[in-house]
Amino acid sequence: MNRREAMGLLAAAATGFCGIAHAVPPGPGGSTLHTRRIPSSGEALPVIGLGTWQTFDVGKGQAERAPLSDVLSAFSSLGGRLIDSSPMYGRSEEVAGDLIADLGLRDKLFIATKVWTQGKNAGIRQMEDSMRKLRARPIDLMQVHNLVDVQTHLATLREWKKPGLVRYIGVTHYTAGSHAEVARVLQDEPVDFVQINYSVAEREAEQRLLPFAQERGVAVIVNRPFAGGDVIRRLHDRPLPPWAAEIDCSSWAQILLKFVIGHPAVTCAIPATSKLAHLRDNMAAGTGRLPDGKLRKLIAGAL
Template sequence: MTGINRREAMGLIAAATALGFGGAFAAPPSEGRALHMRRIPSSGEALPVVGLGTWQTFDVGPGEDERAPLAEVLSAFVALGGRVIDSSPMYGRSEEVTGELAEKLRLRDRLFVATKVWTRGKEAGIRQMEESMRKLRARPVDLMQVHNLLDVDTHLATLREWKQQGLVRYIGITHYTAGSHDEVAAILRKHAVDFVQINFSAAEREAEQRLLPLAQERGVAVIVNRPFAGGEVIRQMRNRPLPPWAAEIECSSWAQILLKYVTGHPAVTCAIPATSKLTHLRDNMQAGIGRLPDRKQRELIARSL
């Protein structure tokens, strides 16, 4: 999928409103201000640098009052140029909610849908992945990842077969703790995968030491979870004034500064902050446009924490 134009973005908003998900939607991107894109090394396909996570935020009940705000977030995400949405069977109802909203809002072909397998055993993994695709209403699914490396050899063997059969477009591995980076590095050296998803932020910089260079060396795309270190950094910086140099990288909030720290690294393909709030979504997406920090500016960001 390529980026959408202004008319298409407004059409998405109108469609969402017509489906009963009215509200204060984000405006479409300004002319000439498209999101930065990064290419998947294994294919050359380009993805926007800011995506959307669903952990906790999309785990809601069936009521319209619970799901309407998420419909607004998902519609605005696509209208502002977003594509990558990431989920997991361990995220409660998140896969189901994502799939239902994408179908109702007619957004499936606008999204790059990523999820995970998180169980032991080949047959259990197959059952879980089939169920995830059913919930997400995504067959094929764009990216299937082995979550936290659980039974990683078994599931990657299945996923290589599924990729050849066209059931998945890309395969990958994930983890969210720095303590597992040695194991992640070992798997990257052992297996050919398209993606690795890891924790990385201005407060959790360990990935810069080895995993990010290794991903570049191996030609693996990088999705970053925990770009705000689980929210701790945002809470820490919330009441602090922006530094004067924020204007140099076109940032008007700490969230944008912290996301640009992550996406400013050349090895990073996409960061996936999770949110259920439209205002936060709009703020996050602004981090995908404008000037990115250079190495010295990224050091300033890290030192400001």
């Protein structure tokens, strides 16, 4: 056990996170969502979260927002906690904040967003604006989006973490070509989370970044678990293979998500959706049996 792991266990004991952090309601079919612990604290998070890119960038109309309200309500009732946004995502922060407040879900959710600008003062203004839009103070997780001015913003966030303005800090990227730079940041900077792209069609993170994050005690959020939807479209009309039943999957979306969360370094995957049926399907991937190494190879070979 290294010093970081020991400190994480002490923090978990001090904050009451020796067991599961929050009681996780039954998922689809009455099954319980799997959770993974944040290495720096011991707090547990369900393995399926909710992204907001494109899907939550809507106006103020009831017709536009009602489906998203249904998605958020079901996400929480099925045991979901982590919802991820960014000032880069248009109106997504404001829409998510309004709906979370309307549904009374703030205390049940783990709210993550990002800073995406140049300069210390601009970063402070943007992060304060995100808190206002999301109606979340503190923010559970603030991440430096795509490593933009990363050292400047991480310095601010380390100062904000001391009085509890943010609970966790992290960095993000969504392209494999940036993984080496992300790894350098993990080497040099004390962060709690890294958010990266990873899917059955984008497996570059397996080579170094996922094992390195695990070694460094950094929680991993996975964006693009469906490779931007390309994989789902390719598999849509194909029948499920017989081995899908071995990991309790009834759809390709569940198989693809279980490939992602089946990696031991992954803490949470964040598929985005505005459709209730898709949300329920995604959440089911967080329950039941997960693939072992043999089955992960079969999933990868399905492409």
